[in-house]
Amino acid sequence: MRKKSFLQCSLLMSAAAVLALSLPARAQLSTVQLETWLNSPAATSHVGNITGNAKAAAADYRRYCVGCHGEMGDGNGENSPWLDPKPRDFQLAVFKCRSTPTGTLPTDEDLFDTIARGLDRSVMPPWNTFTKDERVDLVAWIKHFSPRWQNEKPGAPIQIPPEPEVTPERVKAGQEVFGRVQCWKCHGVEGMANGPSASTLTDDLGRPILPYNFTDGSRPKCGSTDSDLYKIFMTGLDGTPMPSFADNIKPDEAWDLVFYLRSLQPHNPFNAKEKQIAKQLGLKPVSPQ
Amino acid sequence: MASRKNLTGSLLLLLLVLSCFQSAHALPAFARKYGLRCSACHESWPMLNYFGQKFKDNGYQLMNDRDAPIWQNPSYWPVTFRITPIWHRVSNARVAEDAVPGSTTSSTVEGRIESSGFDLSGLDFHTGGTLEKNVSFYVLPSSDSTATFHFETVMGRLDNLFGSSWLNVKFGKFELDNLLSEKRILTLTGNGGIYQTYHFMPVGDGNIFGQIGDNQLGIEYMGHSADDRTRISASLLSSSDGNVGLVTGANSYTGFFTGSQAFDAGKLGVERIGFYAMVGEAATFYQTSGGVPIPGSGIGNKGFSRVGFVGQFYFGPHFDIQVVTQHGSDNAWFGQGFGSAVNPSNGTTCPTSGPCGPNNVPGTVLPATARAPSWNGATFEAHYVYSPQLIFIGRFELERMSQQATVGTPSNLGNITSYTVGYRYNPFMTSRAGFAWHNEYNFMHQDLTSFYGNNVNSSELLIGFDFDF
Numbered sequence: 001m002r003k004k005s006f007l008q009c010s011l012l013m014s015a016a017a018v019l020a021l022s023l024p025a026r027a028q029l030s031t032v033q034l035e036t037w038l039n040s041p042a043a044t045s046h047v048g049n050i051t052g053n054a055k056a057a058a059a060d061y062r063r064y065c066v067g068c069h070g071e072m073g074d075g076n077g078e079n080s081p082w083l084d085p086k087p088r089d090f091q092l093a094v095f096k097c098r099s100t101p102t103g104t105l106p107t108d109e110d111l112f113d114t115i116a117r118g119l120d121r122s123v124m125p126p127w128n129t130f131t132k133d134e135r136v137d138l139v140a141w142i143k144h145f146s147p148r149w150q151n152e153k154p155g156a157p158i159q160i161p162p163e164p165e166v167t168p169e170r171v172k173a174g175q176e177v178f179g180r181v182q183c184w185k186c187h188g189v190e191g192m193a194n195g196p197s198a199s200t201l202t203d204d205l206g207r208p209i210l211p212y213n214f215t216d217g218s219r220p221k222c223g224s225t226d227s228d229l230y231k232i233f234m235t236g237l238d239g240t241p242m243p244s245f246a247d248n249i250k251p252d253e254a255w256d257l258v259f260y261l262r263s264l265q266p267h268n269p270f271n272a273k274e275k276q277i278a279k280q281l282g283l284k285p286v287s288p289q
Numbered sequence: 290m291a292s293r294k295n296l297t298g299s300l301l302l303l304l305l306v307l308s309c310f311q312s313a314h315a316l317p318a319f320a321r322k323y324g325l326r327c328s329a330c331h332e333s334w335p336m337l338n339y340f341g342q343k344f345k346d347n348g349y350q351l352m353n354d355r356d357a358p359i360w361q362n363p364s365y366w367p368v369t370f371r372i373t374p375i376w377h378r379v380s381n382a383r384v385a386e387d388a389v390p391g392s393t394t395s396s397t398v399e400g401r402i403e404s405s406g407f408d409l410s411g412l413d414f415h416t417g418g419t420l421e422k423n424v425s426f427y428v429l430p431s432s433d434s435t436a437t438f439h440f441e442t443v444m445g446r447l448d449n450l451f452g453s454s455w456l457n458v459k460f461g462k463f464e465l466d467n468l469l470s471e472k473r474i475l476t477l478t479g480n481g482g483i484y485q486t487y488h489f490m491p492v493g494d495g496n497i498f499g500q501i502g503d504n505q506l507g508i509e510y511m512g513h514s515a516d517d518r519t520r521i522s523a524s525l526l527s528s529s530d531g532n533v534g535l536v537t538g539a540n541s542y543t544g545f546f547t548g549s550q551a552f553d554a555g556k557l558g559v560e561r562i563g564f565y566a567m568v569g570e571a572a573t574f575y576q577t578s579g580g581v582p583i584p585g586s587g588i589g590n591k592g593f594s595r596v597g598f599v600g601q602f603y604f605g606p607h608f609d610i611q612v613v614t615q616h617g618s619d620n621a622w623f624g625q626g627f628g629s630a631v632n633p634s635n636g637t638t639c640p641t642s643g644p645c646g647p648n649n650v651p652g653t654v655l656p657a658t659a660r661a662p663s664w665n666g667a668t669f670e671a672h673y674v675y676s677p678q679l680i681f682i683g684r685f686e687l688e689r690m691s692q693q694a695t696v697g698t699p700s701n702l703g704n705i706t707s708y709t710v711g712y713r714y715n716p717f718m719t720s721r722a723g724f725a726w727h728n729e730y731n732f733m734h735q736d737l738t739s740f741y742g743n744n745v746n747s748s749e750l751l752i753g754f755d756f757d758f
Binding site: 056063078120128 | 326340343344516558559606677719
């Protein structure tokens with residue numbers, strides 16, 4: 001009996017160890033470390049001709065952000081237990097919305113834009129009430145939370161070729177890409193977030209996560225323009241199961257995919273032409289085969 | 290010596306109590322819904338900051354596609370109550386009193402009355418939020434300190450009609466679109482707890498319907514840019530000063546218009562300037578029965594207007610100044626006391642602010658010396674925000690008559706100068722509840738309004754626990 005308990009206990013501990021190892025590593029930061037980083041050159045930011053300073057954002061962070069993101073920037077603010085999705089852990093410095101290749105740090109401008117845009121379908125609202133200076137300061141503040149900013153440079157933004165003209169051929173080609181790289185496995189054959197893998201998805205911290213539903217009229221998390229969509233699947237959403245397809249899709253094909261995805265969305269200011277073409281073509285949902 | 294020790298001990302105990310407050314586990318309505326701290330929307334609760342104003346302008350929505358109640362836990366109940374137990378000391382100078390107390394034949398003298406003691410504010414039950422995406426409501430039953438309730442706010446609103454932030458409509462009883470909101474005022478004393486500029490009336494004036502600080506009944510269109518930098522609104526209101534039952538305002542309407550533009554001022558913050566204009570008419574003649582005015586029968590409308598500028602100027606994250614100016618003008622009939630011939634709250638008895646006004650029955654003529662009263666006013670309110678938990682407030686208000694209603698009246702009759710200083714300390718700052726230790730002093734001076742036409746000074750010192758839950 002005791003042997004059985006020991007076995008169970010060992011298995012449980014092994015499972016916990018495996019789980020722990022599979023999660024992104026995070027050192028426990030101290031306020032002393034943060035204070036040190038606050039005074040480091042990395043705790044500055046540059047957007048356009050504005051230079052941000054982390055210290056100048058302390059009051060704004062405390063007033064607006066700390067309830068969710070926490071004093072230590074670890075996403076463990078007092079409201080965190082009740083929020084879904086969870087607030088970003090700035091100590092990990094893993095960000096969904098980037099213009100930089102997967103696995104790299106975002107640019108200051110990426111963070112600057114995310115603050116103003118907010119993240120749809122989360123509690124992060126559009127903080128476009130800040131002045132640009134205040135937002136640039138907040139970017140610097142965010143950067144002081146993670147050792148990554150001390151040791152790494154942001155990735156180089158991906159090159160986005162000029163957007164071509166939308167044509168029926170391109171929309172059709174985009175559908176072919178949608179099927180070939182198996183977007184449908186998560187997003188569903190009609191983009192309704194009901195693919196066979198949809199219910200099994202978790203983020204890098206093991207928390208359940210849903211794919212984007214193209215058909216419900218909600219805004220994509222990282223921006224609504226065609227370029228934003230292009231960036232999403234060419235950089236991936238780090239920390240989520242959405243990978244970068246930069247190695248699988250050529251730039252021209254990426255635009256085709258943008259046009260096809262537009263045709264799945266309900267009417268919005270960006271997709272009148274794509275919807276019309278899809279209707280004319282009588283596009284049927286992709287076949288999982 | 291012993292009393293000084295006791296005082297020191299009491300203060301230490303108070304500090305200890307204040308330093309030991311822990312966050313409560315219930316939520317004021319909106320903070321509970323979204324999990325944001327009070328400070329996200331309030332410069333200091335209850336005064337909105339720019340983000341809070343945007344939230345309000347969006348129909349109490351963050352615009353993150355999770356605003357509809359279907360996304361909330363079913364147990365979510367959007368109710369907040371607010372009440373303030375206080376201690377205050379009130380001093381009123383030159384109060385008319387009998388020279389011989391108790392005598393009915395005594396002459397009248399002027400004396401100072403001072404009173405102090407523990408007291409209560411009224412109770413507010415705020416309930417509001419979204420019924421569906423872009424459809425929201427707000428209901429606020431409010432009582433005075435004796436628990437006599439009325440509806441301070443009752444409205445439904447439709448926002449982002451046709452997907453445009455420029456098309457928003459509210460309907461019901463609501464606060465006018467004042468950028469410096471009196472309903473979210475940071476001060477609580479009798480005279481300092483309102484903006485004098487929002488309620489000023491010349492001495493003897495009968496027009497109670499131009500008070501922009503009072504919630505009004507009507508419909509409001511409001512539009513704003515996505516980032517709320519540009520805001521416009523236009524309201525059509527019953528000239529009833531928010532009173533129900535069509536006792537007054539049955540046949541008269543008022544328009545209220547605002548516009549403002551905010552500017553990005555770099556490290557200083559977002560600065561805003563704007564204007565407002567209230568233009569309306571109100572009845573001066575009521576049909577009578579047995580010589581008594583019949584409620585709801587008001588006609589003989591006369592005009593009035595209130596126009597002014599508003600400015601919100603930020604000087605970094607800690608200091609700001611808010612300014613409201615006003616030029617007010619009433620028709621000469623109002624200046625002679627016409628306009629409040631019935632009590633707007635119930636139609637039966639005289640207004641509490643004075644005797645019933647005269648009724649402009651056919652044949653009534655104005656005195657030859659009557660003319661339209663007009664005045665200018667300004668409110669300057671400064672805030673030093675040491676942190677989201679501690680704010681210092683200073684306000685200076687002045688109301689100056691520019692033309693009295695009757696020729697020969699002293700030009701400064703009724704002029705008001707008011708000073709208010711105070712601070713609010715929130716011992717904790719969470720999304721769960723609001724609690725402020727409040728301390729405030731107001732001094733108000735009014736020219737020539739005592740019984741014998743002397744200047745009147747009044748003051749009030751107030752200490753209280755202002756909390757909502």
